[in-house]
Amino acid sequence: xxxVAIVGRPNVGKxxxxxxxxxxxxxxxEDTPGVTRDRVTYKAEWNDRRFxxxxxxxxxxxxxGIDKSVALQSEVAIDLADAIIFVVDAMVGxxxxxxxxxxxxxxxxxxxxxxxxxxxxxxxxxEAYALWNLGLGEPHPISAIHGRGVADLLDAILAKLPEVSAxxxxxxxxxxxxxxxGRPNVGKxxxxxxAAGEERVVVNELAGTTRDPVDEVVELGGKMWTLVDTAGIRxxxxxxxxxxxxxxxxxxxxxxxxxxxxxxxxxxxxxxxxDIRIIDLVLESGRALVLAFNKWDELLEDDRKGGxxxxxxxxxxxxxxxxxxxxxxxxxxxxxxxxxxxxxxALETALESWDQRIPTGKFNAFLSELVAEHPHPLRGGKQPRxxxxxxxxxxxxxxxxxxxxxxxxxxxRFVQRRLRELWGFEGTPxxxxxxxRE
Ligand code: GDP
Numbered sequence: 001x002x003x004v005a006i007v008g009r010p011n012v013g014k015x016x017x018x019x020x021x022x023x024x025x026x027x028x029x030e031d032t033p034g035v036t037r038d039r040v041t042y043k044a045e046w047n048d049r050r051f052x053x054x055x056x057x058x059x060x061x062x063x064x065g066i067d068k069s070v071a072l073q074s075e076v077a078i079d080l081a082d083a084i085i086f087v088v089d090a091m092v093g094x095x096x097x098x099x100x101x102x103x104x105x106x107x108x109x110x111x112x113x114x115x116x117x118x119x120x121x122x123x124x125x126x127e128a129y130a131l132w133n134l135g136l137g138e139p140h141p142i143s144a145i146h147g148r149g150v151a152d153l154l155d156a157i158l159a160k161l162p163e164v165s166a167x168x169x170x171x172x173x174x175x176x177x178x179x180x181x182g183r184p185n186v187g188k189x190x191x192x193x194x195a196a197g198e199e200r201v202v203v204n205e206l207a208g209t210t211r212d213p214v215d216e217v218v219e220l221g222g223k224m225w226t227l228v229d230t231a232g233i234r235x236x237x238x239x240x241x242x243x244x245x246x247x248x249x250x251x252x253x254x255x256x257x258x259x260x261x262x263x264x265x266x267x268x269x270x271x272x273x274x275d276i277r278i279i280d281l282v283l284e285s286g287r288a289l290v291l292a293f294n295k296w297d298e299l300l301e302d303d304r305k306g307g308x309x310x311x312x313x314x315x316x317x318x319x320x321x322x323x324x325x326x327x328x329x330x331x332x333x334x335x336x337x338x339x340x341x342x343x344x345x346a347l348e349t350a351l352e353s354w355d356q357r358i359p360t361g362k363f364n365a366f367l368s369e370l371v372a373e374h375p376h377p378l379r380g381g382k383q384p385r386x387x388x389x390x391x392x393x394x395x396x397x398x399x400x401x402x403x404x405x406x407x408x409x410x411x412x413r414f415v416q417r418r419l420r421e422l423w424g425f426e427g428t429p430x431x432x433x434x435x436x437r438e
Contacts, residue, residue, distance in 0.1 A: 001043075002161050003256050005054040005077035007105075008087035009070055009097050013117040014057035016144035017087060018042065021053060021154065041252045041285075046154045051161060052256050054081060059245035067097055072246045074104040079214040079231055080253035083111045083161050085153075086136065087144075090116035090127045094134055102134050111160040115153060116141045175217055175224040176351055179254040179287075180233060182264035183274045184247070187294040188233045190334035191264060195220060195343060196227065215257075221344030229254035244274070251281055259395070260288035260350050260427075262343070267331075268298040268309070271316040279324055286396045288350035288428045289327040292343070297333040326420055328427050350427025356397055358423060360390045363399070370418055376411050384408075387437070398431040406436055 006014050021044050044053040056073035077084045086105055088098050105112050116128030119141040128141035140156065142149035180188050196218035214231035217224055232250045255261060261282045265275055282289050293313075302309040317329075328346040332339045358366075367389050376384045384405030392400045399419075401407070407415075416430055 001050055001052045001256070002082040002163070003052045003054060003080065003253065004044075004083045004085060004157060004161065005056055005081035005253070006085045006087060007056050007070065007073045007077050007101065008115075009066060009089070009095065009101075010057065010060040012087045012089040012092075013144045014055060014087050017085070017115070017117065017142070017150070018053060018055045020144050020147055020150050021046075040249050041256060046158060049158055049161075051158075054249070054253055054256075056249060059242040061242055065241060067100055069242060069246075070097055070101050071104060072242075073249070074101050075235075076232075076246070076249050076253055078104065078108045078110065080229060080250070080257065081110065083113065083157055084108070085113045085115055085157070087115045087117050088131060088134075088139075089118055090124065090131065090139075090141065091118045093127070094131060098134070102136060105136065111157075112136055113153065113157055114139045117144050119143055119148065120146055121148075175226045176260065176347075177215075177226045177228050177258045178347060179228050179251075179258035179261045180230075180264060181251050181254065181261055181278055181282075182266075183272070183278065184243075186264045186266040187334045188264050191262075191292065191294065191332070191340075192227065192230060192233055194334045194337060195340050221341070223344065225347075228257045248277070248281065251278060252285070255281060255285040255287055258287055259354065260290065260347055261285075262290045262292050262347070264292045264294050266295050267293045267313055268295045268302075270312070271320050276320055279321070283324070283429050286429055286431070288354040288396070289324060290343075290346045290350050290427060291321070291324070291327045291329045293329060293331045294334055296331045296338055297336050299331075326426055326428075346427070353425045353428040354396055355394050356423065356425065356428075357394050358391050358397075363389055363391060366418070366422060367401075370415065374414065376407060379405070379408070392433070396429045396431060397425060398433065400433045400435060402435045402437060404437055407434060 006017060008014050022042055040055050042053045042055070044051055054077070056077055059069065061069045074084075084105065086101060088094055094102075114131060114134060114136040116131050116139040119125055119128050120143045125141050128139045131139040140149060140153045142153055144150065180192060182188050196216070215226055215228045216230045217226050219225075229250065232254060263275070263279055263282060265271060279289070279291075299310055299313070328349055330339055330342045330346050332343070334340075367386055371386055376386075382405060384403055384407055386407070387402045387404065389399060389401045392398050401415075412432055412434075416432060419425065419430060
């Protein structure tokens with residue numbers, strides 16, 4: 001899906017606009033400064049066209065950090081969105097911070113929509129037109145809270161938004177898209193350099209391979225791959241506060257453009273909450289997943305010294321990563337090159353599963369056998385039954401079960417486990433939806 005990002009200073013009404021576009025209250029307006037949200041990407045729809053909406057405003061810094069924070073927001077938006085909405089508080093007018101954002105936004109050739117917010121009635125429209133002098137083209141006067149002008153704004157955006165994401169355009173027959181993600185210092189850029197080679201830039205000059213300068217087309221295992229947002233891997237967030245938020249913003253935006261994610265973990269340290277949050281972002285995005293346990297050389301070194309890091313790691317994997325036990329795991333060292341040849345087979349396995357389609361006949365044969373062997377437990381004297389099922393989609397595999405009554409979560413997990421036992425689906429999340437007929 002094409003990606004639209006919203007940037008702007010704190011309190012100009014970014015969240016209110018997100019709510020208005022989504023037509024629901026989900027992206028609650030956060031009044032507390034410093035609030036962090038993991039969720040920054042939403043599926044939106046307007047006039048039957050779907051797009052992803054990225055809210056860059058999840059972390060609102062104190063006055064001193066504002067310039068830096070909007071600069072980071074803008075950077076992510078410029079790198080990873082197909083169109084950018086820049087929100088200004090028209091009742092305040094353009095501030096020095098706004099001018100700073102304008103300078104950044106002028107550098108991109110992606111469409112930028114200047115939004116003059118808080119124009120609650122026509123009397124205030126002159127305030128909006130004063131923003132012409134920012135040099136970003138026509139200001140769009142809106143009231144995010146009341147909805148005024150938002151329909152016109154969306155029409156204008158969709159008219160300029162590409163049908164598919166700039167990167168996705170190369171999808172058909174083109175290289176598959178991989179995001180290398182993970183918390184800082186786990187070895188992402190080392191892996192990139194070792195696996196793809198420091199000289200890989202040359203590949204980018206092949207005509208028509210890639211347009212987005214943050215992505216690179218590289219050769220791995222004799223095949224071409226698009227690595228999305230490699231700029232984000234090299235560029236570090238030099239900001240103590242909010243660094244997590246900007247990293248997760250970048251991760252979410254990169255996942256939007258990827259088909260499969262390599263989550264890099266550092267085995268020399270305990271698996272952390274941040275690692276798990278990153279894996280959860282992959283699950284939420286529905287992308288295929290490969291887990292790369294990096295710095296394995298340090299684990300071997302620890303073994304030699306009689307340490308027990310290996311045993312600890314095994315326990316952490318069992319406890320914290322049980323929900324992604326289906327993801328291929330490779331134990332690598334970006335430093336020594338150990339087992340890097342396993343990366344491409346793991347990616348291929350995960351993508352094959354992500355694309356896999358089970359014919360409806362086979363799927364229903366599986367369902368009837370499963371139901372005959374293990375019927376759903378009785379609930380209030382009734383027994384929910386699965387009448388019929390079909391795979392409604394791929395990428396990731398999505399199934400629909402037509403049932404008489406809701407299936408218990410435990411039973412749904414059981415169905416999912418059996419599906420994996422029979423068909424593998426190694427490396428992909430599976431979605432199971434239900435349609436209940438009473
Ligand atoms: P990034 O922030 O995830 O991109 O991490 P870097 O690639 O910059 O690596 C962080 C640090 O870990 C650097 O000092 C690397 O030299 C080191 N490092 C990366 N991979 C390995 C590895 O496989 N083994 C060891 N021992 N160190 C590594």
